[in-house]
Amino acid sequence: MTREEIKELVQLFAEANISKIKIKEQDGFEIALERDMCCDVPAPVACPPAPQPINVNVVNEAQPSSNAKSNKPTLNSPMVGTFYQAPSPGATPFVKVGSTVKKGDTIAIIEAMKIMNEIEAEFDCRITEVLVADGQPVEFNTALFVVEKL
Secondary structure, eight states: OOHHHHHHHHHHHHHSSOSEEEEEOTTSOEEEEEOOGGGOOOOOOOOOOOOOOEEEEOOBOSSOOTTOSSSSOEEEOSSSEEEESSSSTTSOOSOOTTOEEOTTOEEEEEEETTEEEEEEOSSOEEEEEEOSOTTOEEOTTOEEEEEEEO
């Protein structure tokens, strides 16, 4: 067997789903290949890049939500998902009671279908009450914050 034939045999063995092969030729040449199939580690699979957050404007509901405790305006969820007050666990919340925000400032994140969507204020306001707990599921148009327009 030539060196090239041996290389080809080793490559075919690596690609095949067999654990052992032994070849004997008439001239006395002998080769045996063996591998432990139970411990083979599959080739790592490349993971796609993490999706980037999508900026979403929060719509001010014309009528106060049933969650709101007053007639003050609210900032509401534009989608169904999980509400997060901070960009990551243990990080400082985007806003808290007393925070003043400008139109376009990020006020929270809503995770929907494994995508983190940054929620932005639609108008300048001051946060007077946080209505949703961190990690709580929200529905479309759920009041997230009671605000005072500036």
